[in-house]
Amino acid sequence: MAQHEPEPDPQVFDDDRVASLEAQFAAWKEQMEIDMDKQSKVQESIKLYETKNAALEDSITEYKRLLEEYKTNVADLKSLNSTITMELDNVKRSHTYELDDLRRKCQNDMQDVCDRSKRELERSRNENKDIVDKVERELKAEIDKLLKSHKDELQTLEKRLKAELEEERGKRQREKHDVQKEFDSELRAAKLEADTKERENQLLQGELTNTKSELDRERMLRNALQGQLTNATTSNLTLEASNKAMKEKIDFLESDSQAQSSAYNELHRRMEEAFAIAEAAQEKLRQEETLRRKLHNQVQELKGNIRVMCRVRPTHDSEISPAKIGFPDADTDSKEVAVQGPEKTSAMGTNITQTYAYAFDRVFSPTSQNAEVFEEISQLVQSALDGYNVCIFCYGQTGSGKTFTMSSADGMIPRATAQIYAEATRLQEKGWQYKLEGSFVEVYNETYNDLLGRSEDLDKKKIEVRHDAAKKQTTLENAVSVPLDGPDRVEEILQRADKNRTVAATKANMRSSRSHSVFILKLVGENSVTGERSEGTLNLVDLAGSERLDHSKAEGARLKETQNINKSLSCLGDVINALGSSKEGSHIPYRNSRLTYLLQYSLGGNSKTLMFVMVSPLQAHLQETITSLKFATKVHNTHIGTAKKQTKASG
Numbered sequence: 292m293a294q295h296e297p298e299p300d301p302q303v304f305d306d307d308r309v310a311s312l313e314a315q316f317a318a319w320k321e322q323m324e325i326d327m328d329k330q331s332k333v334q335e336s337i338k339l340y341e342t343k344n345a346a347l348e349d350s351i352t353e354y355k356r357l358l359e360e361y362k363t364n365v366a367d368l369k370s371l372n373s374t375i376t377m378e379l380d381n382v383k384r385s386h387t388y389e390l391d392d393l394r395r396k397c398q399n400d401m402q403d404v405c406d407r408s409k410r411e412l413e414r415s416r417n418e419n420k421d422i423v424d425k426v427e428r429e430l431k432a433e434i435d436k437l438l439k440s441h442k443d444e445l446q447t448l449e450k451r452l453k454a455e456l457e458e459e460r461g462k463r464q465r466e467k468h469d470v471q472k473e474f475d476s477e478l479r480a481a482k483l484e485a486d487t488k489e490r491e492n493q494l495l496q497g498e499l500t501n502t503k504s505e506l507d508r509e510r511m512l513r514n515a516l517q518g519q520l521t522n523a524t525t526s527n528l529t530l531e532a533s534n535k536a537m538k539e540k541i542d543f544l545e546s547d548s549q550a551q552s553s554a555y556n557e558l559h560r561r562m563e564e565a566f567a568i569a570e571a572a573q574e575k576l577r578q579e580e581t582l583r584r585k586l587h588n589q590v591q592e593l594k595g596n597i598r599v600m601c602r603v604r605p606t607h608d609s610e611i612s613p614a615k616i617g618f619p620d621a622d623t624d625s626k627e628v629a630v631q632g633p634e635k636t637s638a639m640g641t642n643i644t645q646t647y648a649y650a651f652d653r654v655f656s657p658t659s660q661n662a663e664v665f666e667e668i669s670q671l672v673q674s675a676l677d678g679y680n681v682c683i684f685c686y687g688q689t690g691s692g693k694t695f696t697m698s699s700a701d702g703m704i705p706r707a708t709a710q711i712y713a714e715a716t717r718l719q720e721k722g723w724q725y726k727l728e729g730s731f732v733e734v735y736n737e738t739y740n741d742l743l744g745r746s747e748d749l750d751k752k753k754i755e756v757r758h759d760a761a762k763k764q765t766t767l768e769n770a771v772s773v774p775l776d777g778p779d780r781v782e783e784i785l786q787r788a789d790k791n792r793t794v795a796a797t798k799a800n801m802r803s804s805r806s807h808s809v810f811i812l813k814l815v816g817e818n819s820v821t822g823e824r825s826e827g828t829l830n831l832v833d834l835a836g837s838e839r840l841d842h843s844k845a846e847g848a849r850l851k852e853t854q855n856i857n858k859s860l861s862c863l864g865d866v867i868n869a870l871g872s873s874k875e876g877s878h879i880p881y882r883n884s885r886l887t888y889l890l891q892y893s894l895g896g897n898s899k900t901l902m903f904v905m906v907s908p909l910q911a912h913l914q915e916t917i918t919s920l921k922f923a924t925k926v927h928n929t930h931i932g933t934a935k936k937q938t939k940a941s942g
């Protein structure tokens with residue numbers, strides 16, 4: 292069994308216990324001192340914390356106050372901000388309205404001035420011409436009539452007077468002769484009688500008185516006869532006076548015709564004046580034409596040098612499953628198109644469709660006609676006449692309506708050339724003479740082909756493209772260029788190009804879809820009156836189908852074609868991108884494809900560019916449609932520098 296040590300008795304204080312208690316006490320004391328020390332430290336800390344707490348509370352109060360102040364400031368700033376935003380919106384809106392008004396006013400003024408001047412000129416020309424013709428005719432007829440009637444009157448009068456005079460003279464002569472004869476015979480008889488009476492005087496004194504009285508009677512008779520002779524002479528004199536009066540009348544009538552000829556001279560003078568006014572009006576018109584060109588191109592520059600428009604073609608009767616394409620602002624601006632994407636299943640398992648919205652400078656819905664589309668581009672066509680390089684191209688997948696828009700019978704090419712021809716003819720009266728030349732080339736497999744050359748030469752004849760950097764003009768060596776001397780020539784050009792392409796096409800290869808065609812119209816104008824000269828180019832481009840073909844399914848010639856199309860279209864995108872992002876003078880990759888090389892001077896800062904993105908309305912083409920619209924949006928967001936007109940004084 293184990294021995295237990297006895298428990299110490301608490302009442303017994305031996306030395307060991309005392310020592311242990313003392314040690315314990317010392318330890319407690321030490322501990323207490325430490326605790327006291329700690330307590331005083333804690334109390335000090337508490338005091339410190341209390342001081343800090345008070346300071347913190349002060350700070351919190353200060354912060355709260357500052358926060359309140361800050362909130363008030365924020366509220367003030369917010370309301371100031373919204374006021375400024377509102378004001379900014381108002382200013383923006385009013386500026387937009389002002390700009391629109393200014394633009395509209397400019398266009399209206401310009402139109403008014405042109406119309407007024409035209410009407411004025413036309414009216415004064417017609418008036419003058421009519422007045423001059425009428426007056427000339429009337430005067431001539433009047434003068435002829437008067438001269439004829441005067442001549443006739445004169446002749447009749449002369450004849451009558453002569454006859455009367457002759458008759459009167461004859462009558463008087465005869466009367467005189469008779470009287471003289473009578474007198475002579477009477478005198479002879481009287482003499483005889485006097486002789487007899489003389490002889491008888493001596494014999495018959497009484498009879499003498501009788502004879503004398505008879506003689507007196509005879510004398511009286513003679514006097515009477517002489518009186519008659521005097522009367523005849525007086526009447527002769529009267530007739531001569533009336534003859535003179537007649538002559539005076541003739542002179543008067545002749546002087547009247549002089550008055551008419553001075554009236555004619557006056558009219559001639561007025562006509563000269565009218566011609567001078569017409570010439571001044573024409574000069575004014577010429578000046579207004581120069582002003583119109585300036586204003587027109589300012590408006591074009593305001594619209595931007597690269598514009599993008601979208602056209603959705605209608606579905607044909609044979610086509611089913613149309614895509615859901617909407618035109619949200621068709622009733623107002625017509626600038627938006629919204630395409631409903633393919634149906635997808637969400638993470639929650641529900642079917643969803645996404646709508647993609649795009650905005651361009653103009654969107655044409657399927658109901659739009661070529662005439663409506665041309666209205667939008669006609670102003671750019673006008674710019675080509677004014678000396679700018681203009682490039683209009685159609686981009687889109689095969690069958691989206693590019694060729695319909697560009698080259699159909701009422702497409703952009705025939706319409707543009709007709710407008711240019713009409714405008715060039717109209718400008719002749721303002722002193723402009725234009726030389727218009729058209730060529731039509733195709734870029735196929737990175738080679739240029741002449742669509743106006745002989746069909747057997749297609750793919751064989753080599754065309755060289757030459758650039759004149761100073762004039763910013765491009766020439767095609769070895770390509771046929773046709774002078775556009777009448778509006779019908781374009782139909783001939785289109786037919787020839789179409790024939791060449793058809794000859795080149797094979798069953799497996801629809802050439803029109805696999806090549807880019809470029810219609811190039813050169814417009815060189817000279818104004819003999821003002822000495823101005825302008826050189827512009829209009830390029831109308833129908834691009835190859837933009838659909839991404841599956842390389843894996845293409846082989847041989849088809850693969851090469853596909854690669855070339857993809858390359859040239861992406862080069863076109865690169866050039867536009869570089870033009871939009873680069874500084875002046877930096878590198879633009881025109882040389883990377885034949886298409887961009889050809890269009891070099893019609894895509895840069897010196898030109899005005901318009902891209903039509905053509906859209907097929909079919910659900911089956913939806914993916915291509917979205918790709919095309921994305922590409923077009925990228926182009927639309929590009930800003931290209933201000934165009935420069937190719938004008939210089941001739942000589």
Ligand SMILES: Nc1ncnc2c1ncn2[C@@H]1O[C@H](COP(=O)(O)OP(=O)(O)OP(=O)(O)O)[C@@H](O)[C@H]1O
Binds near residue numbers: 603605691805
């Ligand atoms: N706006 C439209 N109105 C009526 N028909 C149209 C319109 N646009 C295109 N079409 C018709 O749609 C068809 C395809 O058009 P088009 O040949 O112009 O397409 P494309 O894009 O030029 O094709 P490809 O690249 O093969 O040349 C043609 O029959 C054309 O007449």
